[in-house]
Amino acid sequence: MATRLALRIQERFESLTASERKLATLLLDRPDEILTFSATELAGIVGVSKATAARFFRNLGYADFNDVRLQAREERNRTGPVQQVPMPAEAPEGAATVPTHLQVEMANLTRTFEQLRSDTLTDVAERLATAPRLWVVGLGPEAGIARHARITLARIRPAVHLVSENTGSWAEELASTGPTDALLVVALRPWPKLISAILDFARTTRLTTVVVTDPTNAARVRRHGATPLICHVSTPGPEASHTTVLSMLHLVANAVTARLGGLALRRRDLIADLREELDPQE
Amino acid sequence: MATRLALRIQERFESLTASERKLATLLLDRPDEILTFSATELAGIVGVSKATAARFFRNLGYADFNDVRLQAREERNRTGPVQQVPMPAEAPEGAATVPTHLQVEMANLTRTFEQLRSDTLTDVAERLATAPRLWVVGLGPEAGIARHARITLARIRPAVHLVSENTGSWAEELASTGPTDALLVVALRPWPKLISAILDFARTTRLTTVVVTDPTNAARVRRHGATPLICHVSTPGPEASHTTVLSMLHLVANAVTARLGGLALRRRDLIADLREELDPQE
DNA sequence: CTAACTATGAAACGACTGTTTCATATGCAC
DNA sequence: GTGCATATGAAACAGTCGTTTCATAGTTAG
Numbered sequence: 001m002a003t004r005l006a007l008r009i010q011e012r013f014e015s016l017t018a019s020e021r022k023l024a025t026l027l028l029d030r031p032d033e034i035l036t037f038s039a040t041e042l043a044g045i046v047g048v049s050k051a052t053a054a055r056f057f058r059n060l061g062y063a064d065f066n067d068v069r070l071q072a073r074e075e076r077n078r079t080g081p082v083q084q085v086p087m088p089a090e091a092p093e094g095a096a097t098v099p100t101h102l103q104v105e106m107a108n109l110t111r112t113f114e115q116l117r118s119d120t121l122t123d124v125a126e127r128l129a130t131a132p133r134l135w136v137v138g139l140g141p142e143a144g145i146a147r148h149a150r151i152t153l154a155r156i157r158p159a160v161h162l163v164s165e166n167t168g169s170w171a172e173e174l175a176s177t178g179p180t181d182a183l184l185v186v187a188l189r190p191w192p193k194l195i196s197a198i199l200d201f202a203r204t205t206r207l208t209t210v211v212v213t214d215p216t217n218a219a220r221v222r223r224h225g226a227t228p229l230i231c232h233v234s235t236p237g238p239e240a241s242h243t244t245v246l247s248m249l250h251l252v253a254n255a256v257t258a259r260l261g262g263l264a265l266r267r268r269d270l271i272a273d274l275r276e277e278l279d280p281q282e
Numbered sequence: 283m284a285t286r287l288a289l290r291i292q293e294r295f296e297s298l299t300a301s302e303r304k305l306a307t308l309l310l311d312r313p314d315e316i317l318t319f320s321a322t323e324l325a326g327i328v329g330v331s332k333a334t335a336a337r338f339f340r341n342l343g344y345a346d347f348n349d350v351r352l353q354a355r356e357e358r359n360r361t362g363p364v365q366q367v368p369m370p371a372e373a374p375e376g377a378a379t380v381p382t383h384l385q386v387e388m389a390n391l392t393r394t395f396e397q398l399r400s401d402t403l404t405d406v407a408e409r410l411a412t413a414p415r416l417w418v419v420g421l422g423p424e425a426g427i428a429r430h431a432r433i434t435l436a437r438i439r440p441a442v443h444l445v446s447e448n449t450g451s452w453a454e455e456l457a458s459t460g461p462t463d464a465l466l467v468v469a470l471r472p473w474p475k476l477i478s479a480i481l482d483f484a485r486t487t488r489l490t491t492v493v494v495t496d497p498t499n500a501a502r503v504r505r506h507g508a509t510p511l512i513c514h515v516s517t518p519g520p521e522a523s524h525t526t527v528l529s530m531l532h533l534v535a536n537a538v539t540a541r542l543g544g545l546a547l548r549r550r551d552l553i554a555d556l557r558e559e560l561d562p563q564e
Numbered sequence: 565c566t567a568a569c570t571a572t573g574a575a576a577c578g579a580c581t582g583t584t585t586c587a588t589a590t591g592c593a594c
Numbered sequence: 595g596t597g598c599a600t601a602t603g604a605a606a607c608a609g610t611c612g613t614t615t616c617a618t619a620g621t622t623a624g
Binding site: 038039040050051053055058065066 | 580583
Binding site for chain 2: 571
């Protein structure tokens with residue numbers, strides 16, 4: 001939390017004049033004040049003139065007071081590394097308290113995305129973006145998520161198909177896939193056997209396959225020749241949390257958008273316009 | 283964490299003009315911006331004129347923009363420097379970097395669940411747990427989420443129905459609802475008009491209604507006589523993130539489970555056994 | 565189609581902010 | 595004491611910000 005301004009002040013503190021030290025002390029004590037107060041106000045608080053304040057910031061090496069504020073603002077936006085959040089221990093009761101829930105979700109998120117390599121992401125995005133057709137699969141509890149993924153991706157690229165969850169008919173639906181198509185699977189524990197079959201089929205058809213899954217299935221996915229995107233979904237309770245899965249899919253969609261550039265944006269705008277027409281504003 | 287400004291905006295959101303809504307949305311998404319940005323800058327970010335911005339704040343009941351800033355400043359002091367995770371500013375490129383994504387999701391999660399009152403949660407859980415039948419609705423982009431909610435809830439209680447998104451047929455589907463049934467709606471911005479109609483119908487049928495929504499629609503939900511569960515979904519990019527929505531639904535499901543106790547657990551185990559039978563282990 | 569109304573941005577205006585200039589005060593060397 | 599250097603505030607100045615006015619585009623009512 002050491003801002004560049006604070007460091008600069010500390011270096012020169014002894015060589016500052018009395019009035020300047022008043023300002024310096026205030027800023028070291030409450031670093032955020034720069035963002036919210038004007039130079040005049042700062043001067044007023046410690047009882048020096050505006051002129052002194054102006055000189056102070058110039059003497060620190062800034063061109064302007066505006067310069068100071070812009071830097072401070074910018075520094076706050078890229079605040080340092082996210083602190084590691086500990087996963088809460090097993091809750092005795094079905095203690096679904098709000099703070100516990102929040103902490104669990106934060107822990108899952110940090111684990112998930114600190115582990116995700118950004119080149120894996122761009123690689124996946126590249127393949128999902130360029131495939132002629134994209135098939136999305138999610139069985140049982142993941143069916144809703146898969147549907148959501150399909151909706152999201154269909155907004156930024158054409159030919160996104162949902163493989164229905166009617167057991168048995170998936171073969172017919174996937175039959176029309178070609179070797180350069182891509183397959184996006186959402187499958188967590190407990191791992192449905194059917195997914196293994198689908199992955200094997202995808203491998204023989206030479207489909208590019210990405211599987212959003214949990215850590216326990218990562219190795220299995222690799223064994224099937226697919227790329228895993230690992231999401232931590234553990235909870236103190238009995239049910240897994242799909243939160244990180246959705247977050248991962250959102251990130252993937254963003255990456256695909258970035259890869260496709262204007263193409264995706266135009267498609268998205270087109271769809272937005274269409275929606276607006278169909279459902280008159282409001 | 284609900285500032286007075288945010289509340290004031292939420293109350294009047296629907297009566298705002300298009301340009302004003304752009305400003306309102308920005309301020310709800312990133313409440314701290316008022317402290318650091320000038321009104322001119324705010325106007326510039328969302329692409330409206332300074333004049334509109336000035337009118338906007340006056341229409342909200344403030345004398346001045348300065349008035350706004352003073353109040354915001356004062357409130358922050360009262361809240362103390364609880365510097366939570368800051369929301370990153372607009373990314374220039376489609377810069378969907380992993381760390382940025384993580385930070386955005388963390389910010390949304392903390393905002394969402396620090397604002398959620400635990401008695402609201404238990405109240406909602408009580409009503410969703412005890413209703414004879416539970417109906418789940420989600421239109422357009424939220425259809426997948428709704429389906430997921432239905433799956434999740436159906437594991438812990440009987441008679442959970444998904445109202446299909448076929449426009450027009452919802453009336454027939456909801457026709458069989460009774461006065462003590464409950465309705466769970468997922469609806470974010472842009473608010474579909476159809477949802478308003480459904481909420482009005484629910485009110486006259488005396489359904490208990492819970493709406494998972496974003497801050498811009500909270501007041502509207504209350505006006506329809508329903509209980510809002512507010513999720514922060516803002517992102518630097520163009521697409522909203524449904525992550526917190528899913529997290530909220532997970533929490534609600536947990537709370538319902540806690541309320542139902544052994545009943546829910548037995549049902550869940552039963553279903554797990556069934557699944558295992560249908561899809562032989564592994 | 566016209567009239568009234570609303571929403572909006574461009575531009576004029578006044579208020580305020582930050583910088584610079586200048587005169588004064590303070591401290592130190594001699 | 596005088597001379598010199600530095601620190602400081604008052605005031606002049608230039609620039610920016612927020613407000614208001616006014617003209618225009620878009621919408622609604624009749």
